[in-house]
């Protein structure tokens with residue numbers, strides 16, 4: 004076999020599954036074709052994730068690619084049986100076939116691909132048993148088989164290097180073999196398996212022993228009634244299960260009701276703290292609180308809203324449409340606890356919704372506090388969350404912001420929210436297995452459920468968010484040569500209903516007490532920032548680079564810190580750019596094949612932003628400029644394509 008034979012095999016593959024999507028030029032070397040990589044004059048890798056391949060793969064096409072080390076055809080619509088009925092891929096290390104429509108058995112012949120290290124067949128329709136022959140794959144480190152229809156038991160494979168394993172959502176049965184007991188329970192979700200790490204098996208007596216016992220009871224007869232439970236046992240199990248489900252239901256209802264209750268009572272604590280100490284404050288002190296001279300020096304005199312003796316100080320652009328009493332009467336809900344305190348959503352009686360941040364650990368004097376808040380309030384830009392008002396007393400410091408209805412980018416990208424209704428459907432519908440199997444994720448999402456809990460974000464939305472956040476940060480930095488945000492992360496990028504991004508929490512580092520610095524920006528903090536209070540513009544650039552990586556990969560930086568302590572930037576840098584498309588980008592982005600070049604450029608920018616040395620990082624202005632160049636060149640090529648297609652329509656209509 005040689006390169007020409009590899010080329011012929013690839014063309015056979017294209018003819019079978021990719022005729023309309025692969026534009027390989029047969030007159031050029033296969034090594035120049037999309038997704039093909041060569042080494043020593045042979046095809047060594049074929050990576051075509053999410054390109055729209057469809058149909059069954061001819062066995063011969065794969066078998067002839069005998070120098071292949073990586074085959075990645077994930078996220079396509081490939082069907083039929085797995086094309087590996089004969090040994091023929093001795094070099095294969097990585098086999099990624101997840102999220103296709105392959106059916107039939109896992110071919111035992113795969114056991115002869117002895118160099119296999121990564122093997123992923125998740126999200127197909129494979130049935131039958133997991134073949135015992137996989138035991139020959141002694142180098143195997145990853146075996147992902149979740150979301151198939153595999154039955155039987157897990158064979159007692161002895162794979163010394165296996166560190167990633169999952170068989171969830173398969174109708175497998177019986178006890179988990181001892182080799183697999185060290186994997187977490189998430190590796191065996193929604194199966195019929197039992198034993199560690201799952202619940203103990205109903206009976207400690209293995210089925211064979213039970214059979215033997217039944218046989219003995221029957222005097223070794225024909226085996227009638229063998230392995231059957233008595234009527235009493237069945238009734239016991241039925242009553243037990245019903246009671247369990249009932250308890251679960253009651254717990255669920257209590258949980259849902261409790262979370263509803265929290266929503267309306269959260270600002271009560273604030274009210275108590277605001278009212279009590281205020282009563283003790285002297286009249287002169289109170290006068291000082293209503294737009295004192297220190298405020299007037301910094302910006303035009305703020306409007307003071309006075310209600311029941313309590314004052315909210317509004318910034319000049321904002322009308323004092325409500326007062327503190329209104330705020331305290333509002334129904335409130337905790338949005339989250341952050342470094343600087345707790346944030347509430349407050350819906351005022353007149354219909355206005357605001358976000359109220361209740362600051363903790365403020366050690367500044369009143370004068371310093373007011374002065375600094377006035378500076379923060381004066382920073383006004385369309386991509387920053389507007390600070391509308393504040394409240395200061397000895398015991399309570401509140402900041403009132405515009406409420407951003409879509410919440411944070413972090414929640415959109417990562418939060419897996421399980422809707423109470425969804426749990427009920429799973430529990431009382433047709434049962435978990437049929438639920439996951441029979442409902443297509445897309446169908447679920449179109450009915451308003453989010454199965455994974457993630458809102459799919461398009462490429463345009465992601466780049467729009469990135470650019471808007473960059474504008475916001477650039478503006479903050481433009482207000483002073485050493486001014487920086489100091490806490491750039493995805494939970495501080497908030498979104499309006501139309502996905503417009505606003506950076507929040509700007510300037511709060513100025514108000515923060517020393518205790519707030521320790522936990523801040525884990526995963527986003529630049530290496531030179533040893534004390535989080537020592538913020539800088541180049542450290543913001545680093546954090547923004549991590550945020551970009553998060554947007555492109557869908558991975559949360561704090562969670563990306565794996566056992567070896569590798570954070571998101573180092574993980575991205577450990578992967579060569581040629582592999583970014585398959586290894587780094589969020590699978591949700593794989594459908595934008597034509598945009599791969601743009602994605603690579605954005606990721607390269609993120610890599611530059613996260614350079615170890617601050618001087619090597621671009622400035623925020625350069626970051627904005629580079630992002631605009633990528634977007635503009637994309638728009639230009641789009642309009643060129645449009646122009647060409649219009650011309651060709653005209654020509655063909657001639």
Ligand SMILES: Nc1ncnc2c1ncn2[C@@H]1O[C@H](COP(=O)(O)OP(=O)(O)OP(=O)(O)O)[C@@H](O)[C@H]1O
Pocket residue numbers: 338339340341342343344345346358360388404405406407408410411414490494495497507508523524
């Ligand atoms: N103006 C707002 N509109 C809507 N949601 C908000 C607003 N401000 C904050 N939130 C939400 O409240 C949550 C808590 O915010 P908060 O700023 O208190 O903490 P954080 O951003 O998680 O951490 P840190 O304090 O370190 O920035 C955020 O995740 C965000 O979803």
